[in-house]
Amino acid sequence: MNETLVVMVRGIIGFFTLLLLTRILGKQQISQLTFFDYILGITIGSIAASLTTDLTTRAFPHWIGLIVWVILGLLLQGITLKWRRGSKFLDGEPTIVIMNGRIMDKALKKMRYRVADLLEELREKGIFDLNEVEYAVLETNGKLSVLKKAANQPITPKDLNLSVPYKGISTELIYDGVVIDENIKAVNRDRAWLEAELKKRYINHPSQVFLALLDPNGQLFIDKYSDNQKNIIDIGDYPGPN
Missing domain, CATH: 1.20.1270 (Substrate Binding Domain Of Dnak; Chain:A; Domain 2)
Known part of the structure; x- marks a missing residue:
């Protein structure tokens, strides 16, 4: 004892x-x-x-x-x-392991880093073809940073001269059934507005809401405790005990 x-x-x-x-x-x-x-x-x-x-x-x-x-x-x-x-001296330096699409075999040998490890890291980043890679840098923390060739990089709205709406951080208005009044004031709203928005979604009280978020564009996301999901998908492969 x-x-x-x-x-x-x-x-x-x-x-x-x-x-x-x-x-x-x-x-x-x-x-x-x-x-x-x-x-x-x-x-x-x-x-x-x-x-x-x-x-x-x-x-x-x-x-x-x-x-x-x-x-x-x-x-x-x-x-x-x-x-x-x-x-x-203490942390080391990043090392280029692929330059201009070519594997730097001497750098790999110096670091005792196998080609198999390099290929595995590339696959984890969704790269299965070495022809897509322009540069690859092994960082001091062991992670691999990859720059794809220009032809293999995804097209962005900027490339197409398209304007996109601003994407910022959403603000929590309700968390675990509790209304956060400070956040409501911060987004220039009030309780009456929130209650009206809840009623539009047939929600009678904030305690029915698990999470409510308001994004900078004024879009309200609400997740209730009762999800009413009929066919729940289970991605696990273990059926459980009989």
């Missing part, structure tokens, strides 16, 4: 410590995850797990180790932000 209590207390301490420290590290751990960032995240998580379950040692050394790793991570982030050469 005492061990269970100790694990619970140390788990709570480790959880909130890890939450605080990851917030301090910032979103770079997710949005710009390099290989070293990946290893750093695993190590920090491992130390937090040891802090919780390793009852053979005191919690304090684990907690100090956790803080030290986070401080070093912050230090490296500062170096990569302020010092260009340091950034190149």
